[in-house]
Amino acid sequence: MDEREQRHEQSGVSETPGESPDWKxxxxxxxxxxxxxxxxxxASFWAAGxxxxxxxxxxxxxAALAIGQMGVHLVFFLHVSSGPEGTNTILALAFGVFVxxxxxxxxxxxxxxxxxxxxxxxxxxxxxx
Amino acid sequence: xxxxxxxxxxxxxxxxxxxxxxxxxxxxGYGFWLFLLSDIILFSALFAAYAxxxxxxAGGPGGVQLFHRHTVLAETGCLLFSSFACAMMSLAIERRRxxxxxxxxxxxxxxxxxxxxxxxxxxxxxxxxxxxxxRSAFLSAFFxxxxxxxxxxSIGLAWLVSMVAQxxxxxxxxxxxxxxxxxxxxxxxxxIVWIGVFTIVYLGAR
Numbered sequence: 001m002d003e004r005e006q007r008h009e010q011s012g013v014s015e016t017p018g019e020s021p022d023w024k025x026x027x028x029x030x031x032x033x034x035x036x037x038x039x040x041x042x043a044s045f046w047a048a049g050x051x052x053x054x055x056x057x058x059x060x061x062x063a064a065l066a067i068g069q070m071g072v073h074l075v076f077f078l079h080v081s082s083g084p085e086g087t088n089t090i091l092a093l094a095f096g097v098f099v100x101x102x103x104x105x106x107x108x109x110x111x112x113x114x115x116x117x118x119x120x121x122x123x124x125x126x127x128x129x
Numbered sequence: 130x131x132x133x134x135x136x137x138x139x140x141x142x143x144x145x146x147x148x149x150x151x152x153x154x155x156x157x158g159y160g161f162w163l164f165l166l167s168d169i170i171l172f173s174a175l176f177a178a179y180a181x182x183x184x185x186x187a188g189g190p191g192g193v194q195l196f197h198r199h200t201v202l203a204e205t206g207c208l209l210f211s212s213f214a215c216a217m218m219s220l221a222i223e224r225r226r227x228x229x230x231x232x233x234x235x236x237x238x239x240x241x242x243x244x245x246x247x248x249x250x251x252x253x254x255x256x257x258x259x260x261x262x263x264r265s266a267f268l269s270a271f272f273x274x275x276x277x278x279x280x281x282x283s284i285g286l287a288w289l290v291s292m293v294a295q296x297x298x299x300x301x302x303x304x305x306x307x308x309x310x311x312x313x314x315x316x317x318x319x320x321i322v323w324i325g326v327f328t329i330v331y332l333g334a335r
Contacts, residue, residue, distance in 0.1 A: 023220065030216035037209050045202055048332035059333060066328040070321050077216055077317040085155050089162055096166035100173040107177035 033076025040069040153303060154310065161311040165318045168281075172322050175277055179270040179330065187265035192334025195260055197251075201331040204247045205323065208282075211240035212320045219313045225301050234293050237316065241286050248279050271330065278326055281319050288312055 044065045047053055053061060074080045080089055150156070183192070218233025252272070255261065262272035292312055295305050 023224070026220040026223065030213055030220075033216070034209070034213045037212075041202075041205055041209065044328060044332060045198065049198065062328050062332055066324050069324050073212075073317060073321050073324070077212055077320070078314060085151070088159055092159075092163055092166055096169060099170050103170065103173045104177045104180060108180050111181040 029076050029079075033072055036072045036076070037069055040065050040072065044069075153307060157307045158310060158314065161314055165314060169318065169322065172274075172277065172325070175270070175274040176325060176329065179274045182266040182270040183330075183334075185266035187267075189265040189268065190258075190260050191267065192271075192330070195255055196331050196334050198331070200247060200251055201327055204244050205327055207240045207244040207247065208320050208323050211237050211244065212317055214240060215313050215316045219310070222301075222306060222309050227296060230296060231293060234289055238286060238289055241282055241289075241316075245279060245282055245286070248275070252276075275326060275330065278319065278322055281322075285312070285316055285319060288315070 044062055047058060047061045047065065074093075080086060080093065082090065214233050214236035218230055218237060221227075221229035221233050255268075260268055262269045289312060292305075292309055295308070299305050
């Protein structure tokens with residue numbers, strides 16, 4: 001990964017007009033984000049198709065890789081930081097994550113529960129016997 | 130050394146409530162960040178619908194038969210490199226280089242359009258094979274979720290074109306650079322949503 005990032009960085013520098021170190025400093029973060037994202041994406045696609053990982057463990061691995069990649073995007077592309085100006089951003093983000101988790105997992109739990117409690121066609125035929 | 134030490138003292142002495150309003154960049158960025166979070170909550174509802182309905186194929190084709198990993202990998206690559214091009218565009222904007230900004234915007238646009246093209250081809254093929262949104266609850270949820278993301282990408286592309294036009298007609302006004310900063314936040318946030326889509330919908334297909 002280091003080697004790839006270096007190669008990206010070199011090509012990035014040569015295609016910019018900037019002899020100034022200013023461009024170079026600005027390029028570091030996006031390049032690190034790109035390198036990390038490429039590695040994590042390829043890892044996800046590999047994990048989904050490989051027989052090397054124990055089947056029931058694959059969703060957990062995919063979830064971990066996706067969360068890692070979202071973190072990479074937040075830090076390197078959206079520039080979410082723990083600096084003084086980032087406090088409000090992070091608080092809002094935490095609330096957003098909370099609501100998203102509530103909506104998604106809440107729906108799944110409630111609907112699974114309803115599904116289990118429904119009689120439905122199968123249940124009706126069972127009751128008729 | 131002395132100067133920096135004294136500024137730190139000053140910062141500590143003035144309470145945060147008396148420092149006056151934050152710079153425009155911080156306020157605009159925060160406001161747009163709140164919009165993005167509300168947009169992500171909208172997506173979370175569609176994700177929830179998909180998670181609940183993903184097994185309800187009504188005897189129709191399921192995800193494993195319909196999705197092609199190579200297409201999804203190509204789509205993911207397009208969006209990722211588009212995000213990177215957008216970050217390059219932001220660097221050019223910070224340095225007020227119009228030529229490089231246009232180059233970054235063009236790369237962002239082309240990659241975003243390539244993503245849309247791949248997605249529409251995929252949708253077209255599915256509908257042609259009788260696997261349209263009316264086939265099963267699973268497909269309705271799929272088209273709603275992935276289609277909503279595609280709709281956001283299309284809106285982003287239109288926005289990008291209008292931003293390039295604004296840079297040419299209005300120049301580097303604070304208003305224009307603030308809008309450009311919002312666009313870049315929007316574009317990166319769409320990529321975060323796509324990470325959820327390709328992990329849950331495409332890679333998680335059973």
